[in-house]
Amino acid sequence: xxxxxxxxxxxxxxxxxxxxxxxxxxxxxxxxxxxxxxxxxxxxxxxxxxxxxxxxxxxxxxxxxxxxxxxxxxxxxxxxxxxxxxxxxxxxxxxxxxxxxxxxxxxxxxxxxxxxxxxxxxxxxxxxxxxxxxxxxxxxxxxxxxxxxxxxxxxxxxxxxxxxxxxxxxxxxxxxxxxxxxxxxxxxxxxxxxxxxxxxxxxxxxxxxxxxxxxxxxxxxxxxxxxxxxxxxxxxxxxxxxxxxxxxxxxxxxxxxxxxxxxxxxxxxxxxxxxxxxxxxxxxxxxxxxxxxxxxxxxxxxxxxxxxxxxxxxxxxxxxxxxxxxxxxxxxxxxxxxxxxxxxxxxxxxxxxxxxxxxxxxxxxxxxxxxxxxxxxxxxxxxxxxxxxxxxxxxxxxxxxxxxxxxxxxxxxxxxxxxxxxxxxxxxxxxxxxxxxxxxxxxxxxxxxxxxxxxxxxxxxxxxxxxxxxxxxxxxxxxxxxxxxxxxxxxxxxxxxxxxxxxxxxxxxxxxxxxxxxxxxxxxxxxxxxxxxxxxxxxxxxxxxxxxxxxxxxxxxxxxxxxxxxxxxxxxxxxxxxxxxxxxxxxxxxxxxxxxxxxxxxxxxxxxxxxxxxxxxxxxxxxxxxxxxxxxxxxxxxxxxxxxxxxxxxxxxxxxxxxxxxxxxxx
Ligand code: ADP
Numbered sequence: 001x002x003x004x005x006x007x008x009x010x011x012x013x014x015x016x017x018x019x020x021x022x023x024x025x026x027x028x029x030x031x032x033x034x035x036x037x038x039x040x041x042x043x044x045x046x047x048x049x050x051x052x053x054x055x056x057x058x059x060x061x062x063x064x065x066x067x068x069x070x071x072x073x074x075x076x077x078x079x080x081x082x083x084x085x086x087x088x089x090x091x092x093x094x095x096x097x098x099x100x101x102x103x104x105x106x107x108x109x110x111x112x113x114x115x116x117x118x119x120x121x122x123x124x125x126x127x128x129x130x131x132x133x134x135x136x137x138x139x140x141x142x143x144x145x146x147x148x149x150x151x152x153x154x155x156x157x158x159x160x161x162x163x164x165x166x167x168x169x170x171x172x173x174x175x176x177x178x179x180x181x182x183x184x185x186x187x188x189x190x191x192x193x194x195x196x197x198x199x200x201x202x203x204x205x206x207x208x209x210x211x212x213x214x215x216x217x218x219x220x221x222x223x224x225x226x227x228x229x230x231x232x233x234x235x236x237x238x239x240x241x242x243x244x245x246x247x248x249x250x251x252x253x254x255x256x257x258x259x260x261x262x263x264x265x266x267x268x269x270x271x272x273x274x275x276x277x278x279x280x281x282x283x284x285x286x287x288x289x290x291x292x293x294x295x296x297x298x299x300x301x302x303x304x305x306x307x308x309x310x311x312x313x314x315x316x317x318x319x320x321x322x323x324x325x326x327x328x329x330x331x332x333x334x335x336x337x338x339x340x341x342x343x344x345x346x347x348x349x350x351x352x353x354x355x356x357x358x359x360x361x362x363x364x365x366x367x368x369x370x371x372x373x374x375x376x377x378x379x380x381x382x383x384x385x386x387x388x389x390x391x392x393x394x395x396x397x398x399x400x401x402x403x404x405x406x407x408x409x410x411x412x413x414x415x416x417x418x419x420x421x422x423x424x425x426x427x428x429x430x431x432x433x434x435x436x437x438x439x440x441x442x443x444x445x446x447x448x449x450x451x452x453x454x455x456x457x458x459x460x461x462x463x464x465x466x467x468x469x470x471x472x473x474x475x476x477x478x479x480x481x482x483x484x485x486x487x488x489x490x491x492x493x494x495x496x497x498x499x500x501x502x503x504x505x506x507x508x509x510x511x512x513x514x515x516x517x518x519x520x521x522x523x524x525x526x527x528x529x530x531x532x533x534x535x536x537x538x539x540x541x542x543x544x545x546x547x548x549x550x551x552x553x554x555x556x557x558x559x560x561x562x563x564x565x566x567x568x569x570x571x572x573x574x575x576x577x578x579x580x581x582x583x584x585x586x587x588x589x590x591x592x593x594x595x596x597x598x599x600x601x602x603x604x605x606x607x608x609x610x611x612x613x614x615x616x617x618x619x620x621x622x623x624x625x626x627x628x629x630x631x632x633x634x635x636x637x638x639x640x641x642x643x644x645x646x647x648x649x650x651x652x653x654x655x656x657x658x659x660x661x662x663x664x665x666x667x
Pocket of ligand 1: 209
């Protein structure tokens with residue numbers, strides 16, 4: 001194929017993706033003077049990437065296969081807007097050779113490798129055969145064509161247990177099973193094949209030696225259409241959950257300079273085997289000593305920013321320049337490694353509920369400002385909705401510093417300063433990871449998160465003295481703000497002092513934990529707070545998003561959000577979720593009791609099984625929800641009359657939302 005036809009200068013770029021990566025590509029494309037075209041589904045009409053682009057084209061309904069995976073609609077969108085090139089981002093069609101070919105056939109530049117290169121590297125088996133020939137070290141295993149049970153069983157036996165059964169077409173950890181003994185093999189193959197068939201339409205399997213307690217190391221490479229190929233150092237992505245990366249860093253803290261050079265040379269050899277053009281990643285597993293090739297990704301990766309921060313290279317800019325047909329601007333020995341970068345993936349999910357995705361509207365989106373070594377690649381803004389149709393990654397937070405220790409510290413501070421509300425996020429979990437001593441000392445392997453899950457997902461911490469005082473301050477601050485509109489309110493300033501001393505009692509609890517009491521003394525003289533035997537001098541000064549709290553002469557900044565009786569605080573000790581037990585607020589068990597007919601988790605209403613006005617026995621079914629592809633029926637908590645049903649079939653409901661009301665009968 002004539003490469004001058006494949007790669008040439010263009011002025012308008014269509015980004016065939018959504019979320020943070022679409023926003024990220026638009027940012028660089030625009031800086032390079034290109035016109036940008038976004039595409040979107042019906043669920044993404046108001047999405048951030050649509051707002052950022054110069055033009056945007058509706059592809060179709062929310063489901064990915066009707067929109068972001070619809071090749072014809074994408075090509076049509078390019079034609080309609082005069083786009084001359086397509087950037088596929090990651091995920092969706094980014095590694096789909098037919099899409100790359102369809103772009104070429106339609107006269108568009110595909111920002112990435114050719115369909116032939118993708119075909120050669122796209123399947124794990126095919127790429128392994130190639131790597132074997134090129135002399136790149138592989139994990140021992142079987143990647144042949146024969147797929148019958150006997151062949152696979154014999155291969156597994158030869159490799160020796162434990163082994164990994166992997167879908168050749170696999171990605172995202174799907175179609176992959178660890179098998180520890182011969183008896184487990186047959187059922188594992190059946191279920192891995194079923195998953196692979198459903199996910200990729202291809203159920204070919206390969207078998208690999210399972211490297212125990214491995215690390216994941218990968219090398220960024222970039223090739224141009226003039227035969228130049230560079231490696232941009234390695235990343236380590238060992239912190240994974242269910243084979244999906246959670247934290248990535250560059251360079252790998254595990255490799256010494258000699259090992260670094262070995263793995264980068266192996267990666268260049270691997271990419272060189274297909275004369276690779278574009279940005280790509282060669283992935284390896286390592287037992288800490290040697291590295292073994294596992295697969296190549298023929299696209300930009302989620303974690304590319306850590307490489308950008310240690311090399312100072314904008315990888316999207318390089319992708320676009322390669323697509324223009326330019327030669328790479330640097331030589332291998334001009335690529336320098338500077339400092340250390342760490343990235344955390346911020347997801348809309350609930351780590352304390354088995355990482356269940358969380359959908360809904362983002363009511364608060366406060367992330368720290370970029371700068372000072374912090375970078376944020378976000379795909380969402382305040383007011384945006386997270387829909388159940390796509391990957392739930394909201395943003396990436398990336399920190400750079402001269403050393404790994406400081407980069408981790410900066411990242412953690414960025415996480416601690418973030419406040420995202422309306423949906424549940426994994427931010428506290430990420431923060432727990434970044435502060436884990438074993439992460440700090442790099443004493444990790446790919447099974448680390450699973451083993452430490454209980455520690456990493458600990459429910460809200462127990463508040464100490466500072467937090468209890470901050471909770472009182474948050475309540476008072478909230479009341480002052482509410483009173484601000486009322487003229488002549490005595491609460492307008494906290495300095496208002498009636499004659500004599502007054503007391504006010506507060507009680508707070510975490511979840512269903514015990515109540516903790518605080519007494520506020522105010523009136524003439526300085527205000528104090530009493531907790532148990534301790535009495536502390538106390539004052540507050542309100543500021544944006546919280547207040548400065550001074551306790552016995554020590555001032556600290558506290559972020560606070562108060563919604564009804566629920567308090568969210570961030571102090572120097574971390575994050576705290578507290579419930580204010582208000583003696584005058586009409587606190588009743590009804591509000592929190594188990595009698596409420598509410599969605600236990602976010603889900604979809606799939607059936608309504610009773611009618612309004614019906615008399616129900618205790619335990620009678622009322623409606624069925626589908627939660628994570630599993631059905632769950634909500635039942636009457638006691639005998640009574642179903643006075644109202646607050647949802648209909650097809651509704652997507654948030655966790656905790658009341659769906660029906662049963663009035664208990666008196667009999
Ligand atoms: P996918 O394409 O589905 O992401 P990969 O082949 O990239 O699958 O593997 C995903 C993760 O699984 C790797 O990052 C690594 O942690 C683990 N893994 C893959 N192969 C092996 C192996 N042979 N031994 C141990 N762990 C492995």
